[in-house]
Amino acid sequence: METTSVRVRFAPSPTGGLHLGGVRTALFNYLFARKHNGSFVLRIEDTDQTRFVPGAEQYIIDCLKWCNIAPDEGPHLDGHFGPYRQSERKATYRQYAEQLITQGNAYYAFDTPEELENMRNRFRTEANPSPQYDARVRMEMKNSLTMTAEELHQELEKKTPYVVRIKMPAGREILLNDMIRGEVRFQTDQVDDKVLLKADGMPTYHLAVVADDYAMQITHAFRGEEWLPSAPVHVMLWEYLGWKEKMPEWAHLPLILKPDGQGKLSKRDGDRLGFPVFAMDWQDPKSGDIAKGFREMGFLPEAFVNMLAMLGWNDGSGEEIFTLEELAERFSIERIQKAGAKFDFEKAKWFNQEWIKKSSVATLQPLVRTTLQANGIEAAEEMLGTIIPMVKDRCQLLNDFVQQSAYFFQDPAKPELELIKPKWDSNKTAFFEGWLEKTEATYADNAAALEAEFKEMASAAQLKVGELQLPLRIMLVGGKFGPPVFEIISLIGMEATQRRVKTALSELA
RNA sequence: GGCCCGUUGGUCAAUCGGUUAAGACGCCUCCCUUUCACGGAGGAAUGAGGGGUUCGAUUCCCCUACGGGCUACCA
Numbered sequence: 001m002e003t004t005s006v007r008v009r010f011a012p013s014p015t016g017g018l019h020l021g022g023v024r025t026a027l028f029n030y031l032f033a034r035k036h037n038g039s040f041v042l043r044i045e046d047t048d049q050t051r052f053v054p055g056a057e058q059y060i061i062d063c064l065k066w067c068n069i070a071p072d073e074g075p076h077l078d079g080h081f082g083p084y085r086q087s088e089r090k091a092t093y094r095q096y097a098e099q100l101i102t103q104g105n106a107y108y109a110f111d112t113p114e115e116l117e118n119m120r121n122r123f124r125t126e127a128n129p130s131p132q133y134d135a136r137v138r139m140e141m142k143n144s145l146t147m148t149a150e151e152l153h154q155e156l157e158k159k160t161p162y163v164v165r166i167k168m169p170a171g172r173e174i175l176l177n178d179m180i181r182g183e184v185r186f187q188t189d190q191v192d193d194k195v196l197l198k199a200d201g202m203p204t205y206h207l208a209v210v211a212d213d214y215a216m217q218i219t220h221a222f223r224g225e226e227w228l229p230s231a232p233v234h235v236m237l238w239e240y241l242g243w244k245e246k247m248p249e250w251a252h253l254p255l256i257l258k259p260d261g262q263g264k265l266s267k268r269d270g271d272r273l274g275f276p277v278f279a280m281d282w283q284d285p286k287s288g289d290i291a292k293g294f295r296e297m298g299f300l301p302e303a304f305v306n307m308l309a310m311l312g313w314n315d316g317s318g319e320e321i322f323t324l325e326e327l328a329e330r331f332s333i334e335r336i337q338k339a340g341a342k343f344d345f346e347k348a349k350w351f352n353q354e355w356i357k358k359s360s361v362a363t364l365q366p367l368v369r370t371t372l373q374a375n376g377i378e379a380a381e382e383m384l385g386t387i388i389p390m391v392k393d394r395c396q397l398l399n400d401f402v403q404q405s406a407y408f409f410q411d412p413a414k415p416e417l418e419l420i421k422p423k424w425d426s427n428k429t430a431f432f433e434g435w436l437e438k439t440e441a442t443y444a445d446n447a448a449a450l451e452a453e454f455k456e457m458a459s460a461a462q463l464k465v466g467e468l469q470l471p472l473r474i475m476l477v478g479g480k481f482g483p484p485v486f487e488i489i490s491l492i493g494m495e496a497t498q499r500r501v502k503t504a505l506s507e508l509a
Numbered sequence: 510g511g512c513c514c515g516u517u518g519g520u521c522a523a524u525c526g527g528u529u530a531a532g533a534c535g536c537c538u539c540c541c542u543u544u545c546a547c548g549g550a551g552g553a554a555u556g557a558g559g560g561g562u563u564c565g566a567u568u569c570c571c572c573u574a575c576g577g578g579c580u581a582c583c584a
Contacts, residue, residue: 013583013584015583048582048584050583051583113582116581116582125510126510127510127511128511130510130511130580131580132580181515184514186512190511190512190513192580194581195582197582204582204584209584225515225579226577228513228514228579229578229580230580252514254514254515254577255578263578264577264578311521314521314523316523318523318533320521320532337522338516339514339516339576339577340514340577340578342520344519344520346520346535347535348534350533350534350535357547391546393547394547404545466544467543468543469543470543470544473544477545480544481544482544482545482546483546484544485544
């Protein structure tokens with residue numbers, strides 16, 4: 001019987017837009033929490049004051065909400081483990097840092113940035129291009145390990161800026177049991193004395209993540225694979241602080257990679273290759289630049305989340321389209337991929353298309369209305385309800401509804417007449433003039449009858465129906481797309497039809 | 510350089526020692542359709558290399574190669 005309830009957390013830094021990888025980490029947290037009836041906590045890791053961006057926290061909350069993976073606890077919600085912003089928990093970190101110093105597991109370091117730079121230059125060799133602040137060098141630096149009690153007291157009195165560093169033990173092997181990767185071993189001699197408390201009194205990630213995971217009783221910690229190398233520091237901290245039995249189980253998620261080349265997917269790649277990397281539009285408050293989001297690109301949240309879940313995880317069944325509920329049911333850490341996955345925007349669009357096909361008119365209608373409005377098209381609800389089922393199989397993105405339904409509401413601005421000009425002749429002009437005359441008084445609500453009449457006239461004029469029907473479509477719709485022409489006529493009515501054909505005819509003359 | 514992680518078609522991937530090595534995206538062909546899609550039927554395309562272990566390795570082990578991550582008073 002499980003006695004402790006599952007508690008997981010998503011802990012982003014409010015430094016900008018919410019990246020694909022971030023949303024996936026949040027999603028896996030959410031799915032795991034739902035599956036085990038646990039709690040999903042949002043914790044804001046705003047310990048770097050230099051990178052803090054106003055508005056980013058609310059933006060993150062909004063993104064999670066759009067994705068339907070809202071947390072149970074967080075800075076904007078109630079919860080018994082707050083505050084949920086690390087900047088508001090400053091006092092506890094200092095307390096733990098001092099405890100570690102007292103225990104002899106951490107120490108004050110007064111080295112200036114210049115002195116650190118000098119150290120790196122001094123110890124840099126070809127075999128060791130980036131020397132670390134570790135057991136080999138710490139006794140040569142300016143810290144409480146190399147100072148007398150009197151010297152230390154003086155520096156502290158003088159308010160000399162200092163950081164607190166962890167003192168990594170010598171000659172130990174740290175074994176981490178990762179839920180995705182299994183046993184991972186580290187030698188403590190290879191790990192440097194990471195800074196725990198910065199000169200400004202803020203903790204670094206290393207101290208904060210341990211203190212908060214403990215305080216918030218996190219049972220399972222998901223994070224990106226880029227954190228694996230610093231995991232031994234965190235394990236040591238759990239041990240030094242005496243909480244080893246409470247340490248969460250770790251799951252280091254594989255990275256989402258660039259579609260081409262190699263490396264982590266970055267915002268630049270999206271710009272370069274023409275797809276978004278953020279969940280929603282993000283406007284940088286300083287530059288005012290807007291980075292495109294999947295939402296604004298025309299993705300359904302269900303599709304976005306579905307696509308993300310399948311990037312690095314699958315349930316083994318071969319099925320790919322799942323609702324959030326189905327994902328939560330089937331989710332299992334054991335089936336998370338170990339290797340990074342290259343992001344494929346084509347496949348992402350396919351997921352969205354599947355979701356558009358799968359979605360009901362009722363769920364699509366408000367989204368389509370908003371999309372059309374954003375493009376200056378005011379659509380009557382009744383008309384929308386008729387059109388959506390006709391065109392939704394032709395849309396990959398919500399924005400495709402603009403092209404696929406604009407002609408129901410307005411005459412095409414620039415019909416692609418070039419497509420028919422080469423084969424155009426006076427016989428066709430004559431045919432259409434005759435057809436216009438004949439259909440002027442027609443009540444156009446019967447697509448089948450219209451089609452039959454059109455074909456009849458074509459054969460009477462000894463013209464191929466196909467060579468007339470395509471021009472008609474282009475005159476009415478603007479291009480080679482859309483549902484059957486005569487169904488379109490039956491919706492836009494004979495008046496609009498006549499007008500569009502006449503306009504086209506005069507341009508073809 | 511060091512440490513850590515990884516490696517099945519172009520991409521996402523199944524397989525948990527014995528298979529004709531699934532499926533999906535994309536691509537190509539055909540059918541349906543006098544548009545575009547949807548749908549249907551096919552096709553091309555994969556175990557990085559080398560050693561072991563084993564009756565038998567894509568699967569287990571080792572080495573190499575390659576890719577990635579980390580190596581900040583950023584997360």
